Amino acid sequence: MSETRQDTFTCPQCGEDGPIDLWTSINVSQDPDARRRVEDLSIFEWTCPNCGKTCLVLHPCLYHDMTNEFMVWFAPDGEVQEGAEFSQLERYTLRTTSTPNEFREKVNILERHLDDRALELTKLILIMQLSRDNVDVVDVIFHSIDQNGQFVFVLVHPDGVEQYVRLPAATYQKLAHDVREYLFTPAHGFQTIDLKWAKESLELLKDM
Numbered sequence: 685m686s687e688t689r690q691d692t693f694t695c696p697q698c699g700e701d702g703p704i705d706l707w708t709s710i711n712v713s714q715d716p717d718a719r720r721r722v723e724d725l726s727i728f729e730w731t732c733p734n735c736g737k738t739c740l741v742l743h744p745c746l747y748h749d750m751t752n753e754f755m756v757w758f759a760p761d762g763e764v765q766e767g768a769e770f771s772q773l774e775r776y777t778l779r780t781t782s783t784p785n786e787f788r789e790k791v792n793i794l795e796r797h798l799d800d801r802a803l804e805l806t807k808l809i810l811i812m813q814l815s816r817d818n819v820d821v822v823d824v825i826f827h828s829i830d831q832n833g834q835f836v837f838v839l840v841h842p843d844g845v846e847q848y849v850r851l852p853a854a855t856y857q858k859l860a861h862d863v864r865e866y867l868f869t870p871a872h873g874f875q876t877i878d879l880k881w882a883k884e885s886l887e888l889l890k891d892m
């Protein structure tokens with residue numbers, strides 16, 4: 685079941701308090717509309733009943749996809765509230781994220797049954813190529829796979845402009861193979877698989 689917790693929030697514009705429903709957990713298998721609310725981030729949206737100001741209120745939320753067997757924690761302060769019993773979830777992929785973009789990107793990756801470790805490494809290699817070409821980016825986000833099987837990423841430039849780039853599937857597939865062969869990722873507990881993880885792992889792969 686998806687769950688909400690009622691709280692009050694103080695409007696940053698007019699200073700009035702208003703009620704807010706915080707989504708503490710989302711079960712997308714039982715609540716299909718939740719997928720859209722994560723994609724457009726409206727699960728974090730709050731509109732002030734006094735002045736009409738809309739803002740994003742970030743709070744911890746556990747996303748659960750029973751069909752595709754994964755859970756993603758969104759923990760904006762980095763604190764993951766574990767403690768649930770996961771012994772029955774051995775096949776599950778469990779991940780933590782700390783920014784809204786990472787959160788929805790992780791869901792997008794895992795529901796396609798892609799290896800997010802290989803994808804973070806693919807993104808890192810893309811960033812290194814861009815840096816060699818003197819192209820500055822503040823974020824690289826996996827977007828989709830196009831009709832030709834190419835991997836589509838969104839580059840966010842420092843001025844906020846977004847650009848789509850495509851990489852051949854072979855880049856990802858090679859890394860997915862290396863990750864499976866050489867890198868051990870614990871199967872239990874929530875793991876953070878992000879660019880920082882990719883940087884450390886690329887060093888390990890280089891030494892092999």
Ligand SMILES: [Zn+2]
Pocket residue numbers: 695696697698699700732733734735736737
């Ligand atoms: Zn207000």
